[in-house]
Amino acid sequence: MTELGHKIDPLHTDLWINGAWQPRDDRFDVVNPATEEVLASVASADIADADAALDAAQAAMDDWAARTPRQRSEVLRRAWELMTARLDHFAHLITLENGKAGADARGEAAYAAEFFRWFAEEAVRADGMITRAPASGARIIVQHKPAGLAVLVTPWNYPAAMGTRKIAPALAAGCGVVIKPASETPLTMLALMPLLEEAGVPPGLVNVLPSKRTGALVDHMLHDPRVRVVSFTGSTGVGRKLLHSAADQVLKPAMELGGNAPLIVFEDADLDVAVEGAMLAKMRNLGEACTAANRFYVHEDVAAEFTRRFAAAMGALTVGDGTDPDVDVGPLVNAETRDKVAAFVADALAKGATLELGGTAPDGKGYFYPPTVLSRVPETADCVHDEIFGPVAAIQTFTTEAEVTRRANDTEYGLVAYVFTEDMKRGMRVCERLDYGMVGLNRGLVSDPAAPFGGTKQSGLGREGGHEGMLEFMETQYISAAW
The missing domain is CATH 3.40.605.10 (Aldehyde Dehydrogenase; Chain A, domain 1)
Structure with a gap:
């Protein structure tokens, strides 16, 4: 064949x-x-x-x-x-x-x-x-x-x-x-x-x-x-x-x-670094990874600008057959996975989320789903509580360090979290308070053969x-x- x-x-x-x-x-x-x-x-x-x-x-x-x-x-x-x-x-x-x-x-x-x-x-x-x-x-x-x-x-x-x-x-x-x-x-x-x-x-x-x-x-x-x-x-x-x-x-x-990775962007984060890290954390393997960023918590002071830049980066990706060298994003692995991702998006939109990019699977052969950005995602959305396992970013906002740490930890999963801030004292403090086996601090990629990979809780x-x-x-x- x-x-x-x-x-x-x-x-x-x-x-x-x-x-x-x-x-x-x-x-x-x-x-x-x-x-x-x-x-x-x-x-x-x-x-x-x-x-x-x-x-x-x-x-x-x-x-x-x-x-x-x-x-x-x-x-x-x-x-x-x-x-x-x-x-x-x-x-x-x-x-x-x-x-x-x-x-x-x-x-x-x-x-x-x-x-x-x-x-x-x-x-x-x-x-x-x-x-x-x-x-x-x-x-x-x-x-x-x-x-x-x-x-x-x-x-x-x-x-x-x-x-x-x-x-x-x-x-x-x-x-x-x-x-x-x-x-x-x-x-x-x-x-x-x-x-x-x-x-x-x-x-x-x-x-x-x-x-x-x-x-x-x-x-x-x-x-x-x-x-x-x-x-x-x-x-x-x-x-x-x-x-x-x-x-x-x-x-x-x-x-x-499994995982349900939070990605936290504080108000003092370098947004260029945060967007680059978010692209890695979300789109590596099309989001079909237990380490994929699932819940985006962005400080309300920078949420609009981060969302604009991130949606632009996601929108610049080319979708198609991965054997084409000009393609950035291939298909999901099967129809079930694609349909589950589509259901997460539909649920979030029905509950009040705003569609910034994507959101509609193309017609034709292949299990494709486009890079999708949702903002103002409510806490009741299913994608906040379960692994999306696809190219969908669900953005929420926060105001205080204590609040976002509590929300990030509010899950049965504890594989990986991501934190973006220019204040290294705060960054290390938040990393230590996060109940996760791995944390990417100003990095969107944690996997390394030389590092112990694994999580806490379930x-x-x-x-x-x-x-x-x-x-x-x-x-x-x-x-x-x-x-």
């Missing part, structure tokens, strides 16, 4: 188990969201495939965990080199199955590759310690060991990065993995497997199981006694269900869940990236010794 001259390798549409492609008669279609045409038919894994993948991962892990940290590090470093050399290929695949524009897709591919380099460096830094117990005089020896097999479940919004952000630390720690990519976007992760093989990842250590029976497949794996870690990125609702399943085996959970458990990301796949062992 071809799409704008790009041929999907038919081999890369099968299951990847024990270092080999495994065809299956049971398959499902992957659709290009810009054209609504079928890109490929992908094999759908069943319970027997899950067992085979776990068998392969367990067998491969014994040798992998026994390798020195430097040996594991060199394989990960080679994976970074190979992926970096092929960024255009992976970016094009991301655009085809996810829809994001070319520049955005290439940014994701580079970000995804960087996790291999970062965790190549972290693989040799699973530091322990030796100290002496004050009371008994015994030596306290602390070390970190591979936790065991890990089941990784990834979403559709970052087909490459959400996989490498889990695979790289798991391999650095010494674990074997089975990854279940989202059914909307499995092609990028499948295409990564030959690259990992070329980098030196042993057969069976990483297995990929696309499936149209996600719930049953993952639940089965989480009840296998060999599995010790579950790492999931996705909605809070699904995360709760996985935590229930994980509880039966007392698995170690790493959960990166936005998740644990951290990905940074040093902490590898420790999610390790257990701490303490030895009490006398000599």
Whole structure:
């Protein structure tokens, strides 16, 4: 099957188990969201495939965990080199199955590759310690060991990065993995497997199981006694269900869940910086990100000017098929997502919001929705309380620091917040009072492989990236010794 001259390798549409492609008669279609045409038919894994993948991962892990940290590090470093050399290929695949524009897709591919380099460096830094117990005089020896097999479940919004952000630390720690990519976007992760093989990842250590029976497949794996870690990125609702399943085996959970990010612009903010940051925070991946700015709180003294500048920046974006290099904004991933975004806008307008830009989906093929700016959004609007997951900015106003901090914290989510002010004393004070795992201070982008990514409250458990990301796949062992 071809799409704008790009041929999907038919081999890369099968299951990847024990270092080999495994065809299956049971398959499902992957659709290009810009054209609504079928890109490929992908094999759908069943319970027997899950067992085979776990068998392969367990067998491969014994040798992998026994390798020195430097040996594991060199394989990960080679994976970074190979992926970096092929960024255009992976970016094009991301655009085809996810829809994001070319520049955005290439940014994701580079970000995804960087996790291999970062965790190549972290693989040799699973530091322990030796100290002496004050009371008994015994030596306290602390070390970190591979936790065991890990089941990784990834979403559709970052087909490459959400996989490498889990695979790289798991391999650095010494674990074997089975990854279940989202059914909307499995092609990028499948295409990564030959690259990992070329980098030196042993057969069976990483297995990929696309499936149209996600719930049953993952639940089965989480009840296998060999599995010790579950790492999931996705909605809070699904995360709760996985935590229930994980509880039966007392698995170690790493959960990166939903968000409802506030973006606060104080009256002393540099509006050029604030608009640039707001564009990044809102429009990265078309707003289809748990880190996307969802609620805009702008001080009433600068609200009119900020809204004017921001709407102008949003209106300058070109909407279309992301394979066109002149396009800034591609389609949303599917019709359901587009219709949900449209419903949020209709609800806000019905409740009194003002439409500054956009607001109407175009006719024709593709799941497109234009960049949209709403001002004077009432607190009762649904989009204030739920993730929009699309290119819609909902602007409200505030008057005092205490008021906006309270409103920003008034949500069950606590993933990321954004603050813009030229007063760094106030900026740091507000950041510390915000109940969020991450805060962008005068920045619209917080994601970085070197930083611990994760949230508070119902936005998740644990951290990905940074040093902490590898420790999610390790257990701490303490030895009490006398000599």
